[in-house]
Amino acid sequence: MGKEIVRIQLDFLQGPIWISDVETGQPMTGIDIIDNDEKLRKINYEISTLYSSYYEFDSHEQACWFNEEQEKKDKSKMLSLLKQLHDRLNELNDGSFIVEDYETERLEKL
């Protein structure tokens, strides 16, 4: 049986576990052990909230301005949170899924 792929990706109001509930941060991967884990939901929500906070509207003379400076300042914090997310996913992994991380490498280069 093929393994499910769990994507880690950040976007405005979404992620890092792709897709998640926009209000609560509850993952919606279709994999029960992931979607029903409260520890994971909390970390997921915290990361999403932090990333979404970089977006400002009608700011700096732009319709939508992304605060790159703040993202760089938060680099260690974000990497630490993503590590916590990975660690929890590893604890939960019963061999039914693999994780594809689109973010850690990008953040490390900031």
Next chain:
Amino acid sequence: MGKTSKSGLGVGTGSSPQGSLSQGNVDSKVKELTKQHMIEQLTKAGVKFNQDDVLFVTKDKTDQLVWLENGNKDVGLTHIKERHFSDFIEKHGIKKDNIVEHLRFVITTGKIEYSKTTIRNGRLGYERLYNKNGQYYLLSAIGTNGFLVTAYPVSQKTANALIRRNKNG
């Protein structure tokens, strides 16, 4: 007796106006007027925008103004293409060059399955799920000013799960 000659581009006799209406001229006139109309709409809405970057301005079926700019790696079309182009190909069969028109089409004519207003760290935004004939499900994040920050296709299975969760919430 003099020879008359066809002069082409609107010069010469008044009886040859079609010289000034070549297809190229018509196309660029339409583009100019469309762009002008877009700028007028955004100006009227009182939002900040980059005139040179605007790709489309539309309203969805709730009359919500939605517009797209080229943007950069974090917002707008550049961001959408960089982060989600494979989703557009795999889930909607849409190539990179057709993403703009596809977004406009789905947002303008698609059914809105739900719209969720959310505040994160004081940042307000809308998550909207558009559904075009059950063929294209598009999840989008829109700013309070109507700016299309990001958008990505989701599968029907994911869309159904999102709808169950959000429709009456």
